[in-house]
Amino acid sequence: MRCSRMNCVIILVNLAVLLSRLATSDCGYEACKDTKEGMLNVHLVAHSHDDVGWLKTIDQYYYGAGKHVFPELNMITDYGAVQYILDSVILALEEYPERRFNYAEMAFFTRWWNEQTDDVKSIVKSLVDKGQLQFAGGGWSQNDEATTHYVDIINNMADGIKFLQDNFGQCGRPNVAWQIDVFGHSREQTALFALMGMDGVFFARLQSLERLVRLQEKRMEGVWQGSTSLGSKADLFFGAFYDHYSPPKGYCFDAFCVDPPIQDDRDLFDYNVDERVDGFLKIVSEQAQHFQTNHIMLLMGDDFEYENANEWFKNLDKLIKYVNEKENSTNVHVLYSTPACYLLSLNQANKTWTTKKEDFMPIGSPHNFWTGFYSSRPALKQYVRETSRVLQTCKQLEGLAGIPQKSTFLKDAMGIVQHHDAITGTERQHVADDYAKRLAMGTKQCQSVMVDVISQWMVKNKMAPTPELEFCNYLNISACPLSESTDSFSVTLYNSLAYNVTDYVSIPVTRGQYVVTGPHGDEIEHQMLEVSSQTKKVRGDKGKATHQVIFPVTIPAVGFSVYKFTPGNKSNQTDKIHNAINAKQNTPSDNNDIGIQNEYMSLLFDGTTGLLKSVHNSVSEVSLPVQQSFYWYNSSTNSNHYIFTPYNNNPFPLFSGSVNLKIVKGNLVEEVHQEFTPWLSQVIRLYKGQQHAEFEWTVGPIPFKDGLSKEIITRFDTSLKTKKMFYTDSNGRQIMERRRDHRESFPYIQTDPVAANYYPINSRIYIKDNDVQLTVLTDRSHGGSSIKDGSMEVMIHRRLLSVAENSVNEALNETGQYGDGLIVRGKHYVILETPQNSAKLHRPLATQIYASPTVMLSKVTNEWKSSHNTEFSSLAINTLPVNVNLLTLEPWNNNTLLLRLEHIFEEKEDQNLSLPVTVSLKNLFKAFDIIGIEETTLDGNLLKKDAKRLHWKQETNDRHKDPVLHGPINDDMQITLNPMEIRTFWLTVQRKT
Numbered sequence: 001m002r003c004s005r006m007n008c009v010i011i012l013v014n015l016a017v018l019l020s021r022l023a024t025s026d027c028g029y030e031a032c033k034d035t036k037e038g039m040l041n042v043h044l045v046a047h048s049h050d051d052v053g054w055l056k057t058i059d060q061y062y063y064g065a066g067k068h069v070f071p072e073l074n075m076i077t078d079y080g081a082v083q084y085i086l087d088s089v090i091l092a093l094e095e096y097p098e099r100r101f102n103y104a105e106m107a108f109f110t111r112w113w114n115e116q117t118d119d120v121k122s123i124v125k126s127l128v129d130k131g132q133l134q135f136a137g138g139g140w141s142q143n144d145e146a147t148t149h150y151v152d153i154i155n156n157m158a159d160g161i162k163f164l165q166d167n168f169g170q171c172g173r174p175n176v177a178w179q180i181d182v183f184g185h186s187r188e189q190t191a192l193f194a195l196m197g198m199d200g201v202f203f204a205r206l207q208s209l210e211r212l213v214r215l216q217e218k219r220m221e222g223v224w225q226g227s228t229s230l231g232s233k234a235d236l237f238f239g240a241f242y243d244h245y246s247p248p249k250g251y252c253f254d255a256f257c258v259d260p261p262i263q264d265d266r267d268l269f270d271y272n273v274d275e276r277v278d279g280f281l282k283i284v285s286e287q288a289q290h291f292q293t294n295h296i297m298l299l300m301g302d303d304f305e306y307e308n309a310n311e312w313f314k315n316l317d318k319l320i321k322y323v324n325e326k327e328n329s330t331n332v333h334v335l336y337s338t339p340a341c342y343l344l345s346l347n348q349a350n351k352t353w354t355t356k357k358e359d360f361m362p363i364g365s366p367h368n369f370w371t372g373f374y375s376s377r378p379a380l381k382q383y384v385r386e387t388s389r390v391l392q393t394c395k396q397l398e399g400l401a402g403i404p405q406k407s408t409f410l411k412d413a414m415g416i417v418q419h420h421d422a423i424t425g426t427e428r429q430h431v432a433d434d435y436a437k438r439l440a441m442g443t444k445q446c447q448s449v450m451v452d453v454i455s456q457w458m459v460k461n462k463m464a465p466t467p468e469l470e471f472c473n474y475l476n477i478s479a480c481p482l483s484e485s486t487d488s489f490s491v492t493l494y495n496s497l498a499y500n501v502t503d504y505v506s507i508p509v510t511r512g513q514y515v516v517t518g519p520h521g522d523e524i525e526h527q528m529l530e531v532s533s534q535t536k537k538v539r540g541d542k543g544k545a546t547h548q549v550i551f552p553v554t555i556p557a558v559g560f561s562v563y564k565f566t567p568g569n570k571s572n573q574t575d576k577i578h579n580a581i582n583a584k585q586n587t588p589s590d591n592n593d594i595g596i597q598n599e600y601m602s603l604l605f606d607g608t609t610g611l612l613k614s615v616h617n618s619v620s621e622v623s624l625p626v627q628q629s630f631y632w633y634n635s636s637t638n639s640n641h642y643i644f645t646p647y648n649n650n651p652f653p654l655f656s657g658s659v660n661l662k663i664v665k666g667n668l669v670e671e672v673h674q675e676f677t678p679w680l681s682q683v684i685r686l687y688k689g690q691q692h693a694e695f696e697w698t699v700g701p702i703p704f705k706d707g708l709s710k711e712i713i714t715r716f717d718t719s720l721k722t723k724k725m726f727y728t729d730s731n732g733r734q735i736m737e738r739r740r741d742h743r744e745s746f747p748y749i750q751t752d753p754v755a756a757n758y759y760p761i762n763s764r765i766y767i768k769d770n771d772v773q774l775t776v777l778t779d780r781s782h783g784g785s786s787i788k789d790g791s792m793e794v795m796i797h798r799r800l801l802s803v804a805e806n807s808v809n810e811a812l813n814e815t816g817q818y819g820d821g822l823i824v825r826g827k828h829y830v831i832l833e834t835p836q837n838s839a840k841l842h843r844p845l846a847t848q849i850y851a852s853p854t855v856m857l858s859k860v861t862n863e864w865k866s867s868h869n870t871e872f873s874s875l876a877i878n879t880l881p882v883n884v885n886l887l888t889l890e891p892w893n894n895n896t897l898l899l900r901l902e903h904i905f906e907e908k909e910d911q912n913l914s915l916p917v918t919v920s921l922k923n924l925f926k927a928f929d930i931i932g933i934e935e936t937t938l939d940g941n942l943l944k945k946d947a948k949r950l951h952w953k954q955e956t957n958d959r960h961k962d963p964v965l966h967g968p969i970n971d972d973m974q975i976t977l978n979p980m981e982i983r984t985f986w987l988t989v990q991r992k993t
Contacts, residue, residue, distance in 0.1 A: 027171035031131020032341035036333040040294050041345065042284050042323075043337030044316060047102040047301040048089075049181055049245060050082050052141045054421040055808060057434040061304070062111055079256060080304040086112045088309035093132045094123055099313055100336040101306075104137040104178045106160035107416050113167070128168045134338040136178035136202075138164050140415025144424050145179065145186040146361060146374055146760035147381060147781035149850070150731040151887065152388050153192055154900075154982075156418045158939040159411055161196070165941040173942065175340040177201035177236075180245040180299075182420045183370050183642065184361040186760075188730035191226030191234035195938035195982065197947040200237035200343045202297075204245040208365035213746035214240065215290040221346065222354040223954050227734065229907040229980035231962030237343065237952055238356070239297075242290065246302040248283045253315040254305040261311075262318040277322050281330055293349040297342045343950070352953040358744040359736065361759060364643070366751035367636075371758035372644035374783025375711075375795040376425025376812055378824045380432055382780040384423050385850070387414060387439045393496045393854055394446035395890035396558070397453040399897045400874050400927050402991050406449050407890075410442025423781070426641040428808050447471050450854060454494060454560055457872050464867035467492075469856040476825055478508040478531045479543025482857045483565070487511065491563045494854040495555035498886035499879035502554045503853060504668070504687050507565070508545030515568040516551050519561045519871035526551035527666040532673065534681045534698055538823050550668055552689070555853055558886065559873035564860055594663055596670035596684070600691045601832065603684065605672060610661035612684070615693070615774075615832045624772050624832055627717045628695070630654040630676055631793075633754070635709035637802040641812045644711065644755045644783070644795075651713060654680055679703065680712075691841055692777075695828040701821020702799040704813070709800040714828070715793040718774060722767045726786035732763040732846065733980065734906065740786060758783045758795070763846045766838070767792050773838040777829040777846055797824050839909035844882050847904055876926045883913045884977060888984075897987040898940045903977040914979050916963075921973035921985075932988030933969055940984050 035041040052058045060066035064081025086109070093099050103109060113121070127133040139160040143153055164172035177193045179185060180203055193201055201224075206214070214220050220242070226234035246252065252259045264273045288296050306312055316336070323334045364370045375381075391414055394407045417435045421427045427435070451469045458467050469492060472480035483489055495501045508531065516524040527550045555561045591607040599618065606613040612628040631651035638645035660675035672684040679701055685694040695714075702710050724740040740757050741750050750756070761784045766775035776794065784794040799821065800812040814822035829849065831841050880886065880901075888900035899921075905914045921930055935944040963978040977983060 027129050027131045028173075028175055029340060029344045031134075032344055033335050033337065035295065035335065035345055036327070038294070039327060039331050039333045040284065040288050040296070042332060042334045043295060043297045043342040043345070044300050044320070044334060045102055045297055045337055045339060045342070046100060046306070046312065046316065047104075047245075047299060048085050048306045049142075049301065049303050050080075050085070050105050050108050051181075051303065051421050052105055052107045052416050052419045053431045053435065054427050055431070056080060057431050058107065058416055059434075062108060081307055082108045082304070083112055083115075084307045085304065085309070089306050090120070090124060090127065090133075092309035092313045093127050096313070096317065097130065097132065098336055099132060099317075100338050101133055102136050102178070102338050103133065104135065104139075104142055106138060106163055107140045107412070110163055125168060128171050131171075131338070134340060135164055135172060135174045136176050136339045138174040139418075140412070141419035141422070142179060142181060143418035144420040144422075145182050145189045145731070146184050147423050147762070148418050148731060149385065149388060149762055149781075150188055150192065150733050151392065151850070152384070152414060152418050153189060153731060154888075154938060155391070155411070156415045157192070157196060158941065159415055161939045161941045175199050176343050178339060179203045180241070181205070183373060183424065184363045184760075185359060186361065186730045187224075187226055187357070187359045187736065188733045190224045190236045190238070191230060191734070192938060194226050194234045194236040194949075195230075197937040197939075197942055197949060198236060199340075199347075199950045200239060202239045202241070202339050203360075204241045204243075205363050206240055206360060207363050207743075209749060210360070210743065210746045211240070215242070218290055218292050219354050219745075220291060222356055223952050224356045227980055228357075229963075229978070233962065235952070235954075237346070237353070237950070239343070239346075241299065242287045242296070245299045247300050248280070248298060250279055251283075251300070251319070252302070253312045254302070255308045255311060256305070262315050262322070264318055264322070273318075273322050276319070277326065280319065280323060281332055284332060292351055292353075293346055295342060295345040295349065297337070297339070347950045347952065350953070352955050354955045356745060359730065362756065364756070367638055367645055368643050369645070369752050369755040369758070370642045371755050371783050372639055372711075372798065373424040373426050373642045374758060374760045374781065375798055376641050377432055377814065378780065378782070378797055378826070379814070379822060380425060380436060381423060382824075382826060383436060383439060384414075384417055385780045387443055389496075389851055390443050390446050390854075392851070392888070393494065394449050395888070396496050397449055399889045399891050400558075400925070401453045401456075402927070403449070403453065405891055406445045407442075410439070410446050413438035413442040424641075425812070426808065428810055429814070450494065451856065454492060454856070457560070458492070458562070458868045458870075460867055460869055467858045467868065469858045471856055474539065474542055475506065475508070475855065477539035477542065478506070478535050478545050478548050479539050480508050480545070480857065482859070483507050484510050484543060484545050486859055487567045488860050489565050490858050490860045491565065492560055492856045492858065493553055493555050493563070494560045494856070496558065496851050496854070496886070497847065498557050498875065498884065499882055500554060500556055501848060501853065502552065502689070503848070504550055505553050505853070505855060506548045506550050507857075508543060508548050510544065510546055511567060512547065513568040514549055515566050516549065517564045517566070519563070521865065524551050524563060525668065527668040529664060529666070529669075529671070532683070534675070538698060538825065540818070550666075552668065553853070556871060556873035557875050557879045559875070560871070562868070562870040564865070594661070594672075596663065596665065596672055596686050598670070598686045598688050598690065600689075601686055601693060603672070603686065603693060605661065608658060609655075610659035610674060611655075615830070617832045619691075620834055620837065622772050622832055622834060624774060625719050626774065629715060630680055630682075630697075630699075631713050631715055633711040633713070635711050635798075635800055639709060639711070639800055639802070641808055644758060645752070646711065646754055649753045649787075651715075654712070691831065692845060693830045695830060696825065697796060697828070698823065698825045699797045700823035701816060702797060704799060704801060704821065707801060709802060710798070711795055712797040713793045713795050715791060716774065716776065718767070718790045720767055720769045720772060720774065720790040722769060722786060722789045724786075724789065726765065726767045726792055728759045728761050728765045728784065729763045729846075732850070738786070754785070754787055757785045757787060759785060761794060763849070764842055765792055765794065766842075768835045768838075771834065773833055773835045775831040775833075775838055775842045777831070777842060777849060779827045779849060794828070796826060797822075836911075839905060840913050843904050843909070843913070847885055874926055876923050880919055881917055884917055884919055887982060892940065892986060895988060897989055899985045899987050900938075900940075900982055901975060901977060902982040903979050905979050907979040909979075916976055916978045918974055918976045921975055921987075926992070928989035928991045930973065930987050931990050932986075933973060934986045935969065936984045936986055938982055938984050940986070
């Protein structure tokens with residue numbers, strides 16, 4: 001058989017990949033069974049999909065405790081006991097070496113593994129080495145792809161794969177990603193999988209119309225081009241299942257299934273081999289018509305199945321035996337297989353595959369679009385984002401200080417909460433509470449790390465007392481016990497970013513006057529504001545502060561600054577210290593428009609309605625009429641934790657004629673206080689020196705006594721001619737171009753004008769024309785859209801009262817701490833600029849919002865500054881460039897640290913900041929010298945030089961040339977980063993005394 005030049009190259013490359021892996025192990029692809037050329041090869045993949053929390057908590061699912069509700073069957077059982085599933089599977093695999101099993105969730109597997117004896121562990125290692133037990137995905141959980149931040153996705157996968165690599169070596173490392181139950185699939189996740197060395201990803205869920213079209217056109221499998229900036233190294237093969245991830249109808253052999261077993265004793269009644277074989281052949285023949293090769297994969301398992309693995313495997317043994325007895329006449333060959341082995345067979349088929357660039361979002365069907373979960377449980381979503389920052393800072397400090405790790409519990413909790421029924425808000429309430437409890441416990445442990453490390457850095461000599469640093473966990477509602485009860489105190493701020501950060505901090509107090517001094521003893525300009533009535537209402541009895549002190553801070557890269565508060569009075573306040581407590585409060589009663597401004601922006605508010613009227617950028621001289629307000633959709637009974645289905649396409653306004661308005665102006669910040677309803681308010685701020693406006697909204701408790709389910713949105717209406725286009729981020733990194741009422745991969749039929757046009761927002765959404773771009777950045781994941789030209793909306797809260805057609809059998813009706821409904825407070829950040837200059841503002845700002853400074857307080861004495869450091873940076877050089885993010889620094893193995901650096905810009909986003917950038921790691925850190933450096937895959941568990949990926953022929957490849965490949969790292973440790981590139985390294989370090 002002759003091949004074209006390109007075909008021969010790809011065949012040789014893939015052969016080299018297999019030979020390199022064969023040289024190091026007999027598992028993975030090398031353990032795959034031979035298939036039969038010229039026949040339809042049916043790959044049976046035995047698996048159990050084990051949710052790390054959903055209807056029950058992760059502990060309940062592991063032990064088999066609690067009750068599992070099946071409303072559609074009117075049945076309650078103890079269904080779900082992962083410890084017994086794994087016990088049973090290992091016994092079944094050991095019994096018969098031809099059997100294979102696929103497992104994914106490391107949050108469960110690590111628990112089970114740690115309980116096993118050395119003898120059992122030895123058996124499991126043998127099964128892994130022989131390829132009988134294979135891992136797919138390998139993350140701590142099977143993470144969601146819509147509402148997760150890329151930092152958390154990387155951590156989730158890295159921690160799971162690290163466990164596998166540490167315990168099973170290369171044989172435990174997954175070759176494919178396994179996202180079978182995730183509610184839509186993002187382009188950024190695909191790129192991250194590829195950068196981890198994965199060869200493919202498999203999943204079940206698609207939009208119903210897309211599935212029909214892809215089945216008809218045999219496009220269920222193909223090559224996903226994961227990043228325009230990164231080129232082919234972000235390409236990943238994808239495979240969508242024929243149907244769900246469950247067995248074919250009639251062929252489920254679990255204890256909870258009702259399908260008949262294969263009864264093969266002719267001397268007994270009910271012999272059914274011929275009937276069962278014929279039925280199976282009919283199913284595989286139908287499925288094979290919709291796929292390109294002579295290989296298809298059948299999923300033989302479902303949620304929490306194989307608790308009695310013998311029942312499953314015994315029937316599968318018989319099915320394989322009796323189907324293969326007829327293979328010469330039927331041309332169908334059946335075998336135990338794994339996702340990796342199926343993928344290898346597709347690769348060896350030497351086909352040319354169609355390509356895809358966009359994401360698989362949203363999923364759903366007419367009047368049942370799964371876009372509600374983008375915004376479900378907004379408080380939990382924010383807590384996850386905040387805890388992610390805590391974890392990254394904690395690991396960074398552990399790495400810098402070289403101390404024993406206390407971050408393990410929070411790593412586990414954060415991995416669990418990335419699960420597709422956790423951060424999504426699609427779990428039952430007691431499960432959501434369990435997730436939050438785990439995050440709180442892990443946060444407490446990591447806060448102790450921060451206190452220990454930073455307090456030690458603050459001490460100038462061993463004789464000085466160690467500062468007793470404390471955290472104020474309710475600063476967002478102006479509550480802090482120490483600052484409320486002490487006249488003199490210090491505020492210590494830690495910046496985890498690798499460049500200096502300037503920001504504003506607000507501290508709640510009960511006194512009227514303070515003197516604030518900076519790290520160098522200079523008096524710091526500040527502004528005092530009254531705590532708003534809305535804040536007092538929200539916090540209840542958690543605080544008693546009457547005022548808040550606003551002051552600017554500058555924090556060095558990977559370091560801290562200390563600011564000191566001491567009592568003051570009016571006579572000793574300098575002219576630059578401005579007291580805004582009694583500032584003139586303007587109202588729209590005279591119908592004159594009112595504005596606030598700083599040196600970069602001005603916002604104008606309508607004197608009649610009290611709503612935002614226009615935004616002006618004073619530097620670029622860009623102006624835009626903008627009306628911002630709040631609205632609510634009346635949700636139908638179809639809406640639930642997952643689904644968003646409004647009764648009407650037009651939301652109802654949450655103001656009647658005008659809003660209550662108050663203006664407060666000071667030397668550092670100007671504010672507009674708006675009250676739309678007694679349960680919905682907003683404060684819009686412009687800080688001195690900042691190029692964005694801050695919109696802080698407070699929503700809840702959402703009224704419910706009218707019996708109506710409500711979805712609350714904030715909406716920005718402008719005069720921009722957007723031509724149906726808007727833009728959202730993908731997991732906080734890439735920007736995805738969205739077009740209303742359109743899909744890339746199939747002809748779109750409009751059935752849901754609102755819900756079907758909603759997309760996930762992790763960090764930003766924007767609209768633009770040729771001249772102006774309006775960008776809104778967020779502090780958590782939301783859903784949002786542009787339902788009409790010139791408009792964009794973000795859903796910020798949901799309260800649903802219906803339980804009909806709801807798979808979790810309870811309403812999404814969070815009652816909050818007082819029992820009357822959940823109150824949510826959040827921030828959006830608004831930028832107005834030209835499209836050409838917007839990225840250089842929103843890219844660094846998104847990074848700074850995620851990695852906001854850590855705030856700690858302590859009591860001080862008069863001699864405090866002479867005995868303690870008040871400013872410190874861990875970097876030996878000044879800073880890294882603003883387009884380079886120190887993504888990760890954490891302990892890894894022995895005397896090794898894991899370092900990740902990322903280029904935060906996409907190609908062509910900015911004339912200068914989108915260019916490749918080179919930095920030196922040599923002498924970068926003060927705490928240690930780097931004496932060895934090796935580059936790894938993104939997950940940090942495989943040397944990059946050892947990562948060999950399968951290559952795929954693509955039908956279309958219209959991209960520009962790939963970025964230049966990097967050569968070996970030289971003695972100067974010069975590292976070049978291309979746009980959107982993340983590079984990961986093992987650092988061998990020698991700590992300085």
